[in-house]
Amino acid sequence: MNTSQTKDICTEEFLINMGPQHPSTHGVLSLELKLDGEMIRDCTAHIGYLHRSMEKLAENRTYTQFIPYTDRLDYVASMNNNMGYVMAVEKLLNLEISDRAKYIRVIAAELNRIASHLIAIGTFAQDLGAFATPLFYCFREREKIIDIFDQICGNRLTYNYMRIGGVQFDLPKGIDEKIKKFIKYMRSKVDDYDWLLTYNTIFLARSKHIGLLPKDLAINYSVSGPNLRASGVKWDLRKDEPYLVYEKLEFDIPVGENGDSWDRYKVRLEEIRQSLKIVEQALGALPEGDPTVKIGRIHKPSPSEIYLRTENPRGELGFFIISDGSAYPYRLKIRSPSFSNLAVLPELVKGLKIADIVCILGSLDILMGETDR
Amino acid sequence: MLMMLIAGIAVLAFISASAMFLIWWERKVSAHIQSRFGPMRVGWHGVLQPIADAVKLLLKEDIRPAEADKLVWWLAPFFAVVPPVMAFAAIPFGKSLIPKDLNVGILYIMAISSVCVIGIFMAGWGSNNKYSLLGGMRSAAQIVSYEIPMILSMITVVMHANSLSMQKIVEAQSRHWNILHPNMLLAALVYTIAATAEVNRAPFDIPEAESELVAGFHTEYSGMKFAMFFIGEYTNLFIIAAISTTLFFGGWHGPFLPPVVWFLSKTYLCIFIWMWVRWTFPRARVDQLMAFAWKVLTPIAFVNLAITGWLLLK
Numbered sequence: 095m096n097t098s099q100t101k102d103i104c105t106e107e108f109l110i111n112m113g114p115q116h117p118s119t120h121g122v123l124s125l126e127l128k129l130d131g132e133m134i135r136d137c138t139a140h141i142g143y144l145h146r147s148m149e150k151l152a153e154n155r156t157y158t159q160f161i162p163y164t165d166r167l168d169y170v171a172s173m174n175n176n177m178g179y180v181m182a183v184e185k186l187l188n189l190e191i192s193d194r195a196k197y198i199r200v201i202a203a204e205l206n207r208i209a210s211h212l213i214a215i216g217t218f219a220q221d222l223g224a225f226a227t228p229l230f231y232c233f234r235e236r237e238k239i240i241d242i243f244d245q246i247c248g249n250r251l252t253y254n255y256m257r258i259g260g261v262q263f264d265l266p267k268g269i270d271e272k273i274k275k276f277i278k279y280m281r282s283k284v285d286d287y288d289w290l291l292t293y294n295t296i297f298l299a300r301s302k303h304i305g306l307l308p309k310d311l312a313i314n315y316s317v318s319g320p321n322l323r324a325s326g327v328k329w330d331l332r333k334d335e336p337y338l339v340y341e342k343l344e345f346d347i348p349v350g351e352n353g354d355s356w357d358r359y360k361v362r363l364e365e366i367r368q369s370l371k372i373v374e375q376a377l378g379a380l381p382e383g384d385p386t387v388k389i390g391r392i393h394k395p396s397p398s399e400i401y402l403r404t405e406n407p408r409g410e411l412g413f414f415i416i417s418d419g420s421a422y423p424y425r426l427k428i429r430s431p432s433f434s435n436l437a438v439l440p441e442l443v444k445g446l447k448i449a450d451i452v453c454i455l456g457s458l459d460i461l462m463g464e465t466d467r
Numbered sequence: 468m469l470m471m472l473i474a475g476i477a478v479l480a481f482i483s484a485s486a487m488f489l490i491w492w493e494r495k496v497s498a499h500i501q502s503r504f505g506p507m508r509v510g511w512h513g514v515l516q517p518i519a520d521a522v523k524l525l526l527k528e529d530i531r532p533a534e535a536d537k538l539v540w541w542l543a544p545f546f547a548v549v550p551p552v553m554a555f556a557a558i559p560f561g562k563s564l565i566p567k568d569l570n571v572g573i574l575y576i577m578a579i580s581s582v583c584v585i586g587i588f589m590a591g592w593g594s595n596n597k598y599s600l601l602g603g604m605r606s607a608a609q610i611v612s613y614e615i616p617m618i619l620s621m622i623t624v625v626m627h628a629n630s631l632s633m634q635k636i637v638e639a640q641s642r643h644w645n646i647l648h649p650n651m652l653l654a655a656l657v658y659t660i661a662a663t664a665e666v667n668r669a670p671f672d673i674p675e676a677e678s679e680l681v682a683g684f685h686t687e688y689s690g691m692k693f694a695m696f697f698i699g700e701y702t703n704l705f706i707i708a709a710i711s712t713t714l715f716f717g718g719w720h721g722p723f724l725p726p727v728v729w730f731l732s733k734t735y736l737c738i739f740i741w742m743w744v745r746w747t748f749p750r751a752r753v754d755q756l757m758a759f760a761w762k763v764l765t766p767i768a769f770v771n772l773a774i775t776g777w778l779l780l781k
Contacts, residue, residue, distance in 0.1 A: 299751065
């Protein structure tokens with residue numbers, strides 16, 4: 095074919111709208127992709143399909159009434175969201191809670207972290223085409239955690255368990271045996287995942303050196319949580335700004351080396367191990383006492399503003415509350431980890447294949463509930 | 468003439484029954500691998516589930532995208548089903564149980580099943596959907612690339628048997644199966660990998676990569692047209708398993724039991740291995756797949772072919 099002929103063939107960019115209805119955009123995320131064959135030239139994320147104006151709703155609810163709304167932010171880690179919110183209000187009110195409540199909160203939060211990471215790992219493997227098998231395994235294990243939560247608070251997904259000044263109920267009888275059994279069971283299962291998935295050749299080929307997130311880029315985009323730690327930044331609020339009883343507990347913070355998709359997966363897997371360790375210790379040190387709330391439901395904090403951040407499974411969850419002295423918050427701002435983690439996506443995918451974007455999105459483990467709020 | 472007609476009807480009946488059985492079996496295998504039960508409601512352990520599914524698919528509305536290329540879109544499902552059905556003509560089920568013992572049997576099967584790619588590409592192009600188009604293009608690239616190592620691995624067997632006829636190939640293994648020769652073992656491995664890609668099964672199912680391309684080339688098909696792709700896929704799976712049985716595992720040879728039982732049990736065992744692989748491994752990426760075909764499989768197949776030739780001449 096000579097050049098004059100090839101000039102007549104015009105090529106154009108292939109615009110594809112991935113989502114909001116798509117099997118692997120993790121909810122209602124819409125990605126506008128500009129493709130050159132299979133190669134991604136440009137990527138724009140459109141969010142807002144799950145916007146429920148949580149922050150505005152908060153202004154018309156009392157402090158206690160807003161707790162169930164936090165369940166619906168990051169709906170696979172409701173406990174952690176509950177906890178972040180009630181701790182922010184407690185800080186606003188200068189409220190101290192009993193030691194037993196602190197330990198129960200840690201146990202619930204860490205169990206929920208495991209459940210959340212299990213979903214992250216399962217869906218990540220699913221996105222890489224390991225069709226449904228790892229997902230089912232992860233859900234099988236998650237079911238045991240949900241059973242425990244079901245006994246503790248009567249709910250399976252949106253727990254609404256934390257209260258301003260404590261927790262809703264004390265732990266039921268015999269639950270510590272059940273949790274101990276789960277810890278033993280889960281440890282062997284995490285080892286199984288290592289055998290089955292972590293070092294699988296295809297899995298490595300698909301996720302190693304894909305979606306490299308360098309340290310400085312991660313910090314500039316305020317990426318947090320396992321995604322940040324996978325890039326080699328040792329930053330975990332549980333260690334660096336310890337709250338509740340985390341400083342009394344012994345655990346490591348796993349960090350990655352390259353900041354690729356595999357590292358992000360691996361960090362989550364290690365965090366499951368560490369969380370199991372935390373739950374075990376917390377269960378052993380659980381003090382006697384009454385963790386339930388002893389004060390009324392209506393709180394009128396003095397006019398002030400506070401910001402409190404906690405380590406969510408997905409990263410740094412912050413609540414900024416302005417109080418004007420009434421029973422309702424004047425303004426409540428939620429800093430959700432997924433929002434910042436998603437923002438970095440277009441930087442990671444340029445020049446990669448369409449299959450890689452699914453891999454990277456899965457490894458970032460975003461959740462639309464808290465991205466759109 | 469009458470005999471041919473009866474043979475034709477028998478083959479068609481077998482294909483539908485086999486496809487339905489395989490769909491049920493795949494659902495059961497996948498379910499047990501994933502620690503669940505799979506279909507349990509319709510019949511004993513859900514054996515009648517494929518029939519219920521078929522009735523549902525027959526009753527479904529046939530939706531055609533407004534901007535689809537009508538003729539191409541309409542024809543594509545036929546191209547997906549007809550070639551694998553035609554390939555049955557040369558599959559040896561038993562000593563005399565073969566629809567037609569062609570003297571170019573293996574060549575005929577390969578030539579006919581290559582037509583499948585046209586059906587997939589037609590579906591991808593005709594649907595006028597971007598995901599379908601990507602799926603169709605991937606499929607064309609993949610199937611064309613993997614055909615080369617697949618055929619090269621078959622040629623090693625043909626060289627041993629000294630014939631292209633399927634029956635002659637089986638007869639050549641009356642004393643011991645081909646798989647027992649080291650070079651044949653290598654050929655069987657190459658064939659298994661290439662055949663997996665040839666029928667678009669995981670880990671090489673990139674044309675219909677669910678997590679990327681929604682459903683790839685058959686995104687826009689509904690009802691019976693979708694079922695046609697499904698039947699085509701499972702018939703193809705049976706064909707590649709039947710070929711591997713014939714070429715490497717002694718075909719219908721075996722003691723005590725009647726030949727057809729031997730043939731079918733070997734074939735379904737091969738299919739089980741393909742299912743096992745599908746529900747265990749993640750999916751390879753399109754460029755890794757192509758690199759693997761051209762840089763690894765094809766050279767191995769060529770070297771193996773040369774060694775086989777040298778061994779035969781010696």
